[in-house]
Amino acid sequence: MAKQHNPYDTVLAAVEDAAKILGYSEGEYERAKYPERETVVHFPVEMDDGSVRIFTGFRVQHSTARGPAKGGIRYHQNVNIDEVKALAAWMAFKVAIANIPYGGGKGGIIVDPFTLSDKELERMTRAYTMMIAPVIGPDKDIPAPDVGTTPETMAWMADEYAKINGYYNPAIVTGKPIEIGGSEGRVEATGRGVARALMNVLKKRDMHPEDITVAIQGMGNVGSITALTLSELGVKVVAVSDVSGGIYKESGLNIKDITEYLSQNRKNLLSGYEASGIKRITNEEILLLDVDVIVPAALENQIDETNAGDIKARIVLEAANGPTTPEADAILKDRGVIIVPDIFANSGGVIVSYFEWVQNRQGYYWSEKEVNERLMYKMDKNFEDLWALSKEKNITLREAAYCIALDRIVKAANKKGRLA
Ligand SMILES: NC(=O)c1ccc[n+]([C@@H]2O[C@H](COP(=O)([O-])OP(=O)(O)OC[C@H]3O[C@@H](n4cnc5c(N)ncnc54)[C@H](O)[C@@H]3O)[C@@H](O)[C@H]2O)c1
CATH class of the missing domain: 3.40.50.720 (NAD(P)-binding Rossmann-like Domain)
Incomplete structure (x- = not known):
């Protein structure tokens, strides 16, 4: 029988491998193994039958060395803090290999969304947004969809955040519906x-x-x-x-x-x-x-x-x-x-999320053709870098990806005078 795998161990194994290949001493990359912040929230939601249910949610920011944290929100019955930590770390490495100016974050709620009605989902999403509002923001940490969440979920989050913030700022989440500032081609x-x-x-x-x-x-x-x-x-x-x-x-x-x-x-x-x-x-x-x-x-x-x-x-x-x-x-x-x-x-999602955030901040929107061309340019360029490093060092594509990403995170932190 397969042993139980903690996904955070999978992240750590890849980081250790890359650090070895890069010849880093432990102190040089130790910080990159730990999340910067873990937030756990518990909140009540009124169900359609009038009963009240308490939900537990998370938001983890792994690294902000290269920019604000960025990453999805997962609704799944098996969500737990180790999974969210792993997903946040993967985001930090993913945005680094994608070479976009972000750090990594991730969130989630322990819930099977298919057991809730649309109205219950909306109330739960709004309550969760209120609870994590102090740790997210367009320049701080920008959520997006993941397993069990959709553009509609992002619309509720953006609207709830607007109520707290006093005005609507579309750059608070990405993966939104086009009508409220989403990007062509993000879905x-x-x-x-x-x-x-x-x-x-x-x-x-x-x-x-x-x-x-x-x-x-x-x-x-x-x-x-x-x-x-x-x-x-x-x-x-x-x-x-x-x-x-x-x-x-x-x-x-x-x-x-x-x-x-x-x-x-x-x-x-x-x-x-x-x-x-x-x-x-x-x-x-x-x-x-x-x-x-x-x-x-x-x-x-x-x-x-x-x-x-x-x-x-x-x-x-x-x-x-x-x-x-x-x-x-x-x-x-x-x-x-x-x-x-x-x-x-799977970095195409966060690359176009970045394009969505850029468009929101500029207030200037691109055609789907422009979005796709820029996405393909990035996917091709990043692939060539990966392939070349894997050939040069005779390592796997995963090892090459972590080497490039870890190096970028460590160098960014060092430039700020911080330990990675
Ligand atoms: N949505 C994004 O933009 C995005 C970006 C990068 C990576 N990802 C990753 O891609 C994966 C899928 O995300 P998504 O957004 O498509 O989620 P989703 O909720 O839209 O779809 C998940 C799919 O997996 C299926 N599924 C669930 N449990 C399963 C199981 N035990 N065995 C087989 N299938 C199962 C579901 O039925 C559904 O078809 C996740 O690992 C997510 O983190 C998503």
């Missing part, structure tokens, strides 16, 4: 960036999209846009899954039809989707399919020491944060599997 940005990351790897390996088969675990915002973009690029997506299980079709799934079905209602799941020729598979099976690329796009720790040896794909494209444990990472490295690491692969 699609993470998935588009994930797809672009894969195209870059394929080019280096002289592989062609039309010859590639892909399986995607998780069909939320990131998984579904990744699936749509890849299928538009000619890649054959043969399997997808969500919390209810997966579907497989050897000749390729109709991704447009599937995403349309899922988007009709926030509670729609793949278990309710019907189409001819599809076979039902489990979330364990989807990662072990005989495909060229697997894309974990759901939660942490999906690839561990129990299944890493059985993975048949030659490329693992990490759309989710922290899907691979350090033990699995070592097994896949030995087997020559290319891992496109999360802190680079």
Whole structure:
């Protein structure tokens, strides 16, 4: 049986590896291993039946050495402080590799959002926003969507913050609806960036999209846009899954039809989707399919020491944060599997969140074409840096990503006369 993995240990293992490669002494990077601030809040919310429920939420700021903290808000029943700490740290490294002027943060509430009505979700979001208001702000810490949260959640947060602040400032959150200051292309940005990351790897390996088969675990915002973009690029997506299980079709799934079905209602799941020729598979099976690329796009720790040896794909494209444990990472490295690491692969979301924040502060809005061009420029440039360092030092893409990111964080802190 797999051991329980603390995602924060996954972060620490990657940081230690990078520090070793960079030749840092412990004192030079020690600070980068700890969050700057952890906030825990408990707050009451009135349910539709008149009862009162107490919720627990978090907001963690890992590092602000390079700029204000930035990172999503997760609504999930398994959220805990170690997970939020790990997610905040990944954000700090992700924005550093993306080379945008932010630090890392993350938040969450222990709740299964699918058990709440829309009105209960709104009241809970507003109460949480009020509780974390002292530690967030457009120049301090800027939330965004993550698992279980949406543009609508961001709209409630922005509106609640406006009540506290006395005026509406759209730069308080990103991933907002376009009508209230959101950016064109933000909803699609993470998935588009994930797809672009894969195209870059394929080019280096002289592989062609039309010859590639892909399986995607998780069909939320990131998984579904990744699936749509890849299928538009000619890649054959043969399997997808969500919390209810997966579907497989050897000749390729109709991704447009599937995403349309899922988007009709926030509670729609793949278990309710019907189409001819599809076979039902489990979330364990989807990662072990005989495909060229697997894309974990759901939660942490999906690839561990129990299944890493059985993975048949030659490329693992990490759309989710922290899907691979350090033990699995070592097994896949030995087997020559290319891992496109999360802190680079899914950085498209925060890159366009940064563009949204820039547009909000300028009061000048860009077309979707401009947003996408700037996003692709960054994904390509950052990939070239990663690839070059991995070749130069003969290290994995993950090691290269952490080396670049850690070095940028440490240097920024040192320039301010601070320890990293
Ligand atoms: N939203 C973003 O912009 C963004 C940016 C970068 C990284 N990420 C990361 O991408 C991942 C997915 O985020 P999202 O925004 O798409 O979330 P989401 O809530 O929109 O979707 C999550 C998906 O995962 C599925 N899922 C949940 N538990 C599962 C399980 N045990 N097995 C299989 N599937 C399961 C859900 O059914 C859903 O399809 C997370 O790791 C998140 O941190 C998101």
